[in-house]
Amino acid sequence: MRLVRGPAHAIAGPNPWSPEALVQCTGRSMTPRRRALVRNAALTLVLVLLATGCNALADPRAPQSTVFPKSDWAALIYDLYNKVFIMAVLVFVGVEGALLLFIIRYRRTDENRLPSQTHGNTRLEILWTILPALVLFVIAIPSIQVIFASEEVPPNVSAMYVRVIGHQWWWEFQYPELGISTANELHVPAGQTVRFDLQSADVIHSFWFPFMGGKVDVVPMRVNHMWYTPDASAASASPYLSQCVEFCGTEHAMMRNRLFVDTPEQFNAWAALQRQDAQVPQGDDVQRGAGLLLGGQCRNCHTIKGTTAIGVIGPNLTHVGSRSTIVSGTLDTNVDNLAKWIHDPQSVKPGAKMPTLGFSEADARSMAVYLMTLK
Amino acid sequence: MRSVAAAPPITPAAPPAHTEEHRTSTGLNNRKVLMWTFLGSDCMFFGALIASYIVYRGKWQQTPTPNELFDIPYTSVSAFALLMSSLAMVLALAAIQRGDLKRLKIWLLTTAGLGLIFIGGQIYEFTGFGAEGMNLSTGTGGTTFFVLTGFHGTHVSLGIIWLLSLYTLARRGALHQGRSLDVEIAGLYWHFVDIVWIIIFTVVYLLPV
């Protein structure tokens, strides 16, 4: 198991709480062979159980599954999960087995029999006070190691920095170092450590990509952090889906987002594109749409770089046409959907913070056509 | 259901015959156990409020902050009044336990009076703060200060009502030596309110931010 995330020696100094120190002190108590033996025995037992059990039922095609780690952090958690799960299964089998056995064994057969009146057995009871405590100790140590290992990016790792801002009910992603601002679709290069600053514009949300690791809440008045390194191989299964996981109001269910793990080349190309100003409208149709859009209220809420639209209430639309989905991952990006949304957002996503502005379907369609050109 | 139509008459004093509680497992009086248990619980009420206050203490983003407005000598005097009301309260209890009903009445009134001085002082203080720009919705400082001290003030006010009720009973001759417990229990409540102020005075007013 990898305990230290990122490159080795990430955490310097003789800190007794450092993960290395903790590994050492637990590692010493069992010889590697003994440990392997125990682990194998447990694993065999558990795997048999699990063939029909829990993990096997976890659907590998489920795009938000928590048990197919694709980053260092997710892998750490998954390892831990397996350990704890094995313990839980062992306890489960023991307890339920004994219960079942005794129920069958000690069924009342003779209404007149008075069984022997045992009142307890102090030694036994002390035993099953201590035994679970030991099991828990075995769980607690690696848990705490992982907590500390995932607390902060090791100082010698250079991380890309992304600012995540939760809004009711969409996600804003800023790359301050790259001068990019986008919405709902996050791009990161494979193998590159990313550090997120999590902020909220209104209420509490929670930011999560199960394949990349756990979630961290996005709390107003605070800046929370999260970091991980997507596996070098993660690009192949991209995009990864997720959604907001802290109840945040009416459309909490529709606050979805996507993660694109790109190869470094793809990422650079994407970033270069995103940095540019918006495409200048060309052609009558498109110009008509642009005129409507920039003449209307849209610009109070949306930014389209290089135009008069500089609002910051809604998603940045500079490159909206380059996203695969719109409206927090609820609709595919195409002219029809854009037109439908602009015409009447409230029927698409009731409660959304974009009002229905009363544009006719035709006008909405023109704007949609313009927006589609904003690659 | 005849008794329903005729509303139950409220009768003044209860006949003393049955006020002595039955045998209890501990030999202690039920109502006294109840009061102490309630006070244990009340610790948590104030604990939660004080915790809320401390969480924001020193992180206020408002001006003026509560501590800029405090007039320590002034509040010391009203804190002192409340402290002395506790003395009056024990003296009232001692009086009824001796069967000295006259002193009982005097000390009960004194206690309530000192409580009223405290409340009056608090109202005056609050008004002053309001005039200087700190009210219930001024940042987290105003919010936590007023709600904490106001909650305490409500406790004091309820205590005053209780004491005055006892005083009325005493005047009607319904309190006598055998019912000293009624005064003792009110006293427990009253002293508790006093010790809470000891804490609030220190934590809110005196401790440096």
Added chain:
Amino acid sequence: MSVVHAADHAAEHHPGARDYVIIAAILTAITAVEVAVYYILQGPTRALLSPVLIVLSTLKFTLVVMYYMHLKFDSRLFTTIFVFGLCVAIFMILAFVAIFHGFLVIPGGA
């Protein structure tokens, strides 16, 4: 718990009016000291103010509880009940302080 006859002992050493007045005098004195140190401890000695105040107010608190509320003379059960509530409350307050005022953050960490 052997609270059963604890109440019997209660009545014996009951403090009288005189004792109450003495306690009141002590309480007054402590309050005076509290206010005094508030003004006296300035500059570098200001750091002493918090511990001094905490000790003094704890003293006041204890005096009132022990004598005016009779816990010193009353059944142990009452002390148990009250102190238990008090301890949980104090634990909660301390935990909140630790969490919100950054005492649990690793120095140099996030």
Added chain:
Amino acid sequence: MATIAVPSPIAERRVLRPIAPTGVWSWITTIDHKRIGVLYGTTAFIFFLIGGLEALLMRTQLIRPNNTLLGPDQFNGLFTMHGTTMIFLVVMPLSAAFFNYVVPLQIGARDVAFPRLNAFSYWTFLSGAILLNLGFVAQTVPDNGWFSYANITERAFSPSAGQDFWVVGLQVLGVASLAAALNFLVTIVQLRAPGMSLMRMPLFTWTTFITSILIVLAFPVIAIALFELMFDRLFGTNFFNTIGGGDPILWQHLFWTFGHPEVYILILPAMGIVSEILPVFSRKPLFGYPFMVYAVAGIAFLSFTVWAHHMFTTGLGAIATSFFAASTMLIAVPTGVKIFNWISTIHGGSLKLTTPALMSIGFVSMFTIGGLSGVMHASPPIDTQHQDTYFVVAHFHYVLFGGAIFGLFGGIYYWWPKITGRLLDDGIGKLQFWLMMIGFNLTFGPMHFLGIDGMPRRIYTYPANMGWDMWNLVASIGAYTLGLAILVMIFNIAKTFINGERAGADPWDGMTLEWTIPSPPPAYNFAVIPEVHSRDPFWLQKHPELASHELTESTGEITIGAQHVGDLGIPAVHAGQDGGHEAHGDVHVHMPDPSYWPPIAGLGFFIAGLGVLIASATTYAALGLTGIGLLTVLVAIYGWSLEPVNG
């Protein structure tokens, strides 16, 4: 009241308190702990049906992807009301029903320490319950979840009155719970029959005791939190209002400082019930009684140190996270002791699988599953994957339904004959049990997989391509099966009223004092207060041969007034000491009279709550109504303390 006629002393004195012995008014003004217990139980069961119906609606919405049966706001209102109802209006009052009915009987008391305070608790509880549900009438239902995290609960984000119903309803419910808990603490400390030392108390009495301690210490915290939220919404204070500098995380700490002890408040009574049932049906005493007591106390104590395990994803920092992880895991130790001791109680016994026994076994087996998933959450890194997914939903239904509801239903089957004098049908009961068991696992088992597959909780719909379709369908089918099980239970109850088999005083061969008196018990419970010489006193009374050996610290037997156990053929040994009110032979027991004041005080709180609700929707002027309500409470308290005390 079959066996002994109570000569009414009423005629002899001025009629100052209500006297009707039967009819609606007798129930409204009752201060008899048994009747109040029945009131609690009935109300809780009705709310169980309502909360269950809300669940069924949710399950129907989630039965397939992209369902449009319910809109987002409707769904959000449903899970909020479902969670709040099940916790505050079902499990707590159902537990309170048993506290009320059973505890005085188990400790050999005539009533609780403060009968009118007890009635007050019930009526205030009812007021709170109605206030909470009034949102359905006003058509703005609370919709921010059962823990209503700030700051979405602020006026700026939840302008409608829905949130106010939640705040006010819970506030009033809190008053009721506190009053009840204080009452039970005093009752158990003070009113035990002679000889009933703490370590001879039945375990259910113990869990009531500890639960009450938890309530007394935990409810003030939520009361203050609600108070602060109410002030934020009503008067623009800034406790949780970020615009004024407030920190929404404070709410989470306050809520869970209450909330975690609360979950043990929900489970401990059920654990107590199981600890009563398993020994009786195994015909041997509870295994390791002292350990069981210490375990309950240990759980209670630890429960105040673990709250932030609900906040592992909020950015607590590594040190705090580790601390709360460790303390949380520690709780599994005393809980494990209980599980092992229950199993050992069955070991070597003679187990009769009646419905109460089955329900208890259901408890032990299902609660273990919920506990184990709890331990998985206790590992913070794992929790960051599971938090706010259906895995957590699975966890808490396994402990709440698999634990609390199974246990409490076991209690219903177990004490029903004592309460009504008639047995619930055991065959139908078994049918219900198996339907419940199957339905329960079908409903909540798959939620583990949904959680692992990343399905968040509190979403009103989900797309089709997420791999969640099948398990949601299964869960919904399971929920309908549960509904069926509950219908079976209702049928059983109805049938029992019509032609239920009569139960004697001691239908189960019980061990504790409540089985020594007739079913249903007379108003005064015990004509002669029994004197107790051991744990499981009735058991040893029936089996005197057991008393001599094996028992270490408990010896001897229980003493019961002969006239009461006549139908059991148990001789009385000697009469217990008591206040001296009883004339032996001919029973003259003065019981306190009913009173109007408790329901009036409850009504006062209702009016006060209504005032706050109207004020927050319209103008501050409505706070006048709150004033009137509180004044009513005050008047009621005066009326009540000046009322002639009879008996």
